[in-house]
Amino acid sequence: MTEEIDPGELPPVVRIVDDDASVRAAIEDLLASVGLESRSFASTRAFLDGDAPEAPGCLVLDVRMPGQSGLDFQRQMASLRIGLPVIFITGHGDVPMSVRAMKEGAIEFLMKPFDDQALLDAIQSGIGRDRVRRAFEAEITTLRARYDELTPGERAVMDSVVKGLLNKQIAGLLDVSEITVKVRRRQVMLKMGATSLPQLVRIYDMVASSATDGQNPSGAEGR
């Protein structure tokens, strides 16, 4: 099993959170045997304190632990802005528990003792999902930066263009000449890297969805 790693991208790291040292050591070793790097933590607290979030990967999480349970931690992850895909491992799962975990977006819910291949497959799909997520987030960050580089005038034109207004209407709305609108519109397309109006609308939506904290593009809703 080989990993294709793009140059410039960090190698994936699997995070393991389980209160049992033997289980942690065993999983780490299993992952090492297939060439996967891992880091393990005895509790969710230790994970929060010690994890390096920039590395892509996924989280192998025990359900029953002293302190915070894995399921509660999964709930909390969104508000902590931790986007790592989760794979649950548990010694005594039941159907409601697994349903809850899967509803919250878990990749897998494995019963201990689990099949090694099932865990490895889940981890691979988790890493894949994390890569896609990170690529998407990186794209949004780039677009957001580009949007922030627009002049206020260009930004105003972009906001109106994506609403489907005609150049003439925009000119009237912004109280500038139609030529100015056309020039700014060309600048917007160029700076945002869009080649068509539909593409510009898509980019605008992505930028808008990323900014939910007050610095929305003017007039755009969070979603």
Place this chain on the structure above:
Amino acid sequence: MAQKVIVVATGSRIGRTSIVAVLTAAVFALDTVTDLEIATAVFYIVVILIAIGLFSRRGVVRLAIACIALTLCSAALTKSGSYEAGLINSGISIAAIAITTWLALRMIAAEAAAYEARAQLIRIARVNSLGELAASIAHEVNQPLSAITTSGDACLRWLAADPPNLERARLAAGRIVDDASRAGKVVARVREHMRGEAAERREMSLNDVVAESVALAQSEIDRGGVTVRLDLTELLPPIQGDPIQLQQVLGNLILNAIEAMADQPAPSRSLDLRTWADNGIVRLCLGDAGIGVSEDNLPFLFDAFWTTKKGGTGMGLAICRTIVEAHGGTIRAKLGSPVGLEIHLGLPAAARS
């Protein structure tokens, strides 16, 4: 060889009911024959007191009413004696019968409530302790088991690598050994814990343990519509041990038997409890007419976590065996004939000092 006394529940009931009838007739006859001044009717309270353990609440009330009617009847039939004294005496007798009945009924209710509460408690304790015990053992054994499985998988992968990584494989195998001994320690601790509980040693009769256990399980027996037949050998040599633990064993066996017969037609739901002694061993055979188990499964019956019941923990019979063995006894199962299951229990008789 000790003599055997067959105590069949329904048979003894008929016997005692006839005693009540005879006694009632005797009191009536005496009351009618004697003078009005003699309040023989007061003796109806003996009839009532005997009837308490025999009849339902309604039955006792009916009997009391009958006794009062007979008192009045006797007073009317009796010719000799002062009429005034007869009136007073009849009044006193009727009051005594009424008060006795009232107190008896309260006693029945209180006893029933107490039994119900105790039975409930036993059920709860059984479910709780078994459930919790099983869950915690399951968790404690499952962790090292899970680590062993994963380490084993890792070990195989290190060996299958090209070239094989023997050092990493050796480390993984070392972890497997450590985790296996950890799991073993958990099991040893559980056994130690169970053994430690058999601390109390008291001389007692196995018959008493059986009777107590049947009484405790009475509400379950009634609910299950099960007929219990006791065939207890009198003058059984005493055994030594913890009566509560042995009651727990018997209770467990009885409840299992009731559960096993739940789907059988009502008339065939019978539970036989037989005690006897041979060669210094006090024996009990508990035979039900339930669904039994398949012959292949007999050897596993007393293993922990082995169950044929939906939702069973597989701990009940395992704990029974641990307790019996802690008492130096044996427990085994064989198929009943024609149906059901027989549990045979043997406990060493206490050494006579």
